[in-house]
Amino acid sequence: MAIRFTVWNPATGESLCNRRVASASEEFVKESIDNAQDAFQSGVWSKAPAIHRSKVLSKLARLLEERIPELTKIETLQTGRTIREMNAQLGRLPEWLDYCAAVLRTHQGFVAPTQGNLLNYVQRVPLGVVAQITPFNHPLLIAVKKIAPALAAGNSVIVKPSELAPITVLEFAEMAEATGVPTGVLTVLPGLGATVGKAIVGHPHIRKIDITASNQTGRAVGQVAGSNITSFTAELGGKAPIVVFDDADIPSAVNGVAFASFVASGQTCVSGTRIIIQDGVYDSFISSLLEKTESIRRRMGDPLNPQSTMGPVISEHHLERIEGILSRTSGKILCGGQRLSGPSPLDGFDFTKGSFLAPTVIEDIKSTDELWKEEVFGPVIVVRRFTHVEEGVALANDCKYGLGAGIWTSNLAQAHRVASDIQAGLCWVNTHHRNDPSSPWGGMKESGIGRENGIEAFESYSQSKSTIVNTSTMDEMRRDDWFSDSTVQRRYG
Numbered sequence: 001m002a003i004r005f006t007v008w009n010p011a012t013g014e015s016l017c018n019r020r021v022a023s024a025s026e027e028f029v030k031e032s033i034d035n036a037q038d039a040f041q042s043g044v045w046s047k048a049p050a051i052h053r054s055k056v057l058s059k060l061a062r063l064l065e066e067r068i069p070e071l072t073k074i075e076t077l078q079t080g081r082t083i084r085e086m087n088a089q090l091g092r093l094p095e096w097l098d099y100c101a102a103v104l105r106t107h108q109g110f111v112a113p114t115q116g117n118l119l120n121y122v123q124r125v126p127l128g129v130v131a132q133i134t135p136f137n138h139p140l141l142i143a144v145k146k147i148a149p150a151l152a153a154g155n156s157v158i159v160k161p162s163e164l165a166p167i168t169v170l171e172f173a174e175m176a177e178a179t180g181v182p183t184g185v186l187t188v189l190p191g192l193g194a195t196v197g198k199a200i201v202g203h204p205h206i207r208k209i210d211i212t213a214s215n216q217t218g219r220a221v222g223q224v225a226g227s228n229i230t231s232f233t234a235e236l237g238g239k240a241p242i243v244v245f246d247d248a249d250i251p252s253a254v255n256g257v258a259f260a261s262f263v264a265s266g267q268t269c270v271s272g273t274r275i276i277i278q279d280g281v282y283d284s285f286i287s288s289l290l291e292k293t294e295s296i297r298r299r300m301g302d303p304l305n306p307q308s309t310m311g312p313v314i315s316e317h318h319l320e321r322i323e324g325i326l327s328r329t330s331g332k333i334l335c336g337g338q339r340l341s342g343p344s345p346l347d348g349f350d351f352t353k354g355s356f357l358a359p360t361v362i363e364d365i366k367s368t369d370e371l372w373k374e375e376v377f378g379p380v381i382v383v384r385r386f387t388h389v390e391e392g393v394a395l396a397n398d399c400k401y402g403l404g405a406g407i408w409t410s411n412l413a414q415a416h417r418v419a420s421d422i423q424a425g426l427c428w429v430n431t432h433h434r435n436d437p438s439s440p441w442g443g444m445k446e447s448g449i450g451r452e453n454g455i456e457a458f459e460s461y462s463q464s465k466s467t468i469v470n471t472s473t474m475d476e477m478r479r480d481d482w483f484s485d486s487t488v489q490r491r492y493g
Contacts, residue, residue: 023191036156039184061097099437126154233450238403246280260432270404301346336360402444
């Protein structure tokens with residue numbers, strides 16, 4: 001009998017599913033990966049014409065568009081994120097499928113300029129069976145970001161969604177099959193990372209592993225990938241700095257920092273968590289930021305209410321972890337710092353049974369403090385002041401992570417210089433969290449390996465194959481006898 005687990009609504013503490021989700025057993029994982037390998041070897045998808053795969057992805061994009069209203073509600077229920085956020089986020093997901101469909105129609109091989117009478121043409125071919133481990137914070141977004149280029153390239157795909165939020169990914173797999181993705185080409189295997197995830201990534205058929213996870217998980221999976229000589233992409237932790245200069249437009253910067261920090265309840269890898277403010281505007285900026293933060297807290301309510309500003313964190317366990325970090329800080333809590341209970345001022349929604357934390361701002365923080373160094377993954381930000389540009393950049397780079405960063409300034413020449421000096425794979429100027437299917441997404445330092453999005457993602461799910469054809473005449477080929485008794489020098493290589 002299959003082991004089942006419950007998906008909980010973090011806003012209410014209630015069970016979300018009428019029937020619990022079945023966790024894949026070790027035997028079922030093996031069977032599914034073997035089936036995926038058989039599907040790949042059959043060529044039903046891996047060798048299908050690019051135009052066919054493109055049409056299927058486009059068809060899937062249209063079905064996804066039709067299902068957005070239903071999926072946004074499910075996403076809000078399983079993550080606690082506000083319906084406003086989910087409508088905005090999921091509404092863009094078909095773009096990733098359309099982009100990869102367009103890449104298939106336009107991506108070209110090439111002929112290498114090989115010397116001699118040789119025609120050397122280079123093609124991209126799929127890897128085989130690929131594994132993807134996706135997180136709870138953007139369940140369907142991150143899954144689609146990974147699945148789209150993997151399918152476009154012709155692979156068979158195995159997905160292990162977070163056990164905290166697997167439902168929309170399971171729904172998407174059914175949609176994919178309904179629109180023409182062959183059986184065995186896309187398989188979703190729910191379950192715990194320690195059991196199901198481990199069984200997936202360790203299987204010898206897996207030719208690529210792509211994860212979005214914590215650094216601890218990334219290291220563990222990376223060791224498996226290295227042992228199996230498997231390609232590896234990892235989007236790991238972040239501790240994004242946002243540098244606010246004296247010449248920034250303060251209302252815009254405050255709004256931008258609030259969005260960067262508190263959207264998704266701070267549960268994104270690029271959340272603005274270290275706000276670094278120049279001396280000249282520090283006091284006015286903090287005053288406005290606290291007003292904004294209080295406004296966000298005051299308008300929190302039922303995540304299904306379109307007027308609600310921010311939802312809970314993903315679980316009670318996660319909330320307790322954040323509370324532990326807050327209890328250990330030496331910083332000064334300017335606002336927030338406590339869980340919410342009782343009725344919402346917005347709509348009377350009862351916070352008591354959910355995992356709600358008030359948006360939190362902390363100052364007087366040291367570089368050795370856990371809140372400065374480690375990813376919290378919640379609505380908690382720390383603020384520091386700086387005097388000179390070099391000091392601001394040094395504070396921004398004073399971190400083991402390097403995924404996202406933000407700069408607020410009206411001096412675009414300065415913005416370009418600072419962006420060049422900040423050690424992050426993504427650097428926004430006078431905005432934050434902006435994303436596009438064409439824009440590479442990934443980190444420096446301990447924030448990961450490889451990139452999502454764009455041509456890089458498509459090519460990371462494929463490999464080059466070089467075919468070299470001798471175009472010499474028959475006489476020329478016969479004279480090219482390496483072991484002849486002639487002393488004429490022959491070409492080697």
